Amino acid sequence: MPLVTACATLGYASFDLSVALDAIATLGFSRVEITELGSYCRHFPYLQADGAQVGAMLAARRLTPVAMNVSTSRLVNGQILRLKLSHPGHAREVIAYAAWFLKQAQALGIGAVMLPIGPRTMDAGWQTEMQASCAVFRGIADIASETGIGLNLEVPHLYQLTDTVNHVKSIFAELDRPAVGATVDSSHWGIIGYDLDAFFDWLGPRLRHVHLRDSAGSDTRDFEQDLERTPGKGCVDFVAFGKALDRAGYTGEVSIELEHRHADLKAIAKEFQEGIAHLKHCGWKFPATVSDRK
Numbered sequence: 001m002p003l004v005t006a007c008a009t010l011g012y013a014s015f016d017l018s019v020a021l022d023a024i025a026t027l028g029f030s031r032v033e034i035t036e037l038g039s040y041c042r043h044f045p046y047l048q049a050d051g052a053q054v055g056a057m058l059a060a061r062r063l064t065p066v067a068m069n070v071s072t073s074r075l076v077n078g079q080i081l082r083l084k085l086s087h088p089g090h091a092r093e094v095i096a097y098a099a100w101f102l103k104q105a106q107a108l109g110i111g112a113v114m115l116p117i118g119p120r121t122m123d124a125g126w127q128t129e130m131q132a133s134c135a136v137f138r139g140i141a142d143i144a145s146e147t148g149i150g151l152n153l154e155v156p157h158l159y160q161l162t163d164t165v166n167h168v169k170s171i172f173a174e175l176d177r178p179a180v181g182a183t184v185d186s187s188h189w190g191i192i193g194y195d196l197d198a199f200f201d202w203l204g205p206r207l208r209h210v211h212l213r214d215s216a217g218s219d220t221r222d223f224e225q226d227l228e229r230t231p232g233k234g235c236v237d238f239v240a241f242g243k244a245l246d247r248a249g250y251t252g253e254v255s256i257e258l259e260h261r262h263a264d265l266k267a268i269a270k271e272f273q274e275g276i277a278h279l280k281h282c283g284w285k286f287p288a289t290v291s292d293r294k
Contacts, residue, residue: 013041028289082119086132141177181208187215190236196244232278
């Protein structure tokens with residue numbers, strides 16, 4: 001079974017980055033994924049984060065950053081605005097945004113940045129939206145190549161244009177850039193239920209990162225899927241997911257990516273302990289420093 005190599009700061013979305021890093025170090029992880037979602041989990045805010053200061057925070061805790069997971073969403077008058085690359089104004093903003101994060105990742109020695117290609121479109125306009133988005137994203141991928149950073153799409157992702165396996169295949173065919181890779185999240189697979197072996201075989205070396213989280217229910221098509229459960233508290237078969245990764249020969253980064261938006265550190269710690277214990281029970285490996293006990 002694969003090794004869980006890192007922990008995402010998303011588990012501590014309501015806290016400052018320093019608190020999240022302290023908690024992750026206390027769990028026993030030495031590798032970390034930094035999350036910046038724009039509307040919440042503000043752990044590396046655009047044009048505000050000081051890369052040198054973040055680097056010092058990581059070094060002080062002996063943490064190595066391996067990835068950044070970045071959303072282009074914004075809060076506008078209390079509502080989430082999801083930027084579309086087909087919109088010229090949005091496209092210009094996202095290009096500048098992506099370039100800044102890629103340069104920050106380069107300075108911090110981070111190998112991959114995860115960035116959405118656009119919000120889910122559930123009507124006949126998907127093809128037009130996809131082609132316009134890919135035209136812009138190719139330029140972002142070229143910037144990624146120049147900086148030497150991998151540019152990952154999380155696929156399939158129920159909130160994005162990459163919401164089905166067929167849509168993912170169309171988008172990768174349209175992009176066709178070596179910098180573009182894939183992050184696969186167990187929680188989305190738990191709801192979509194696609195053929196893991198066939199999908200991993202098709203992705204091949206483009207599979208470059210994995211997120212572990214549980215989920216339950218079905219695709220509600222309204223951005224309200226139950227995707228934020230601790231492993232063992234949903235319906236994801238983590239044994240099957242891990243064995244499929246083994247059959248694919250995957251040995252890359254795997255982040256445990258719990259998501260908690262409340263401010264109860266004790267409760268969050270309990271969720272991590274239970275999630276790690278469940279994954280271990282399913283055969284997943286962890287660094288020797290990571291314990292599922294208090």
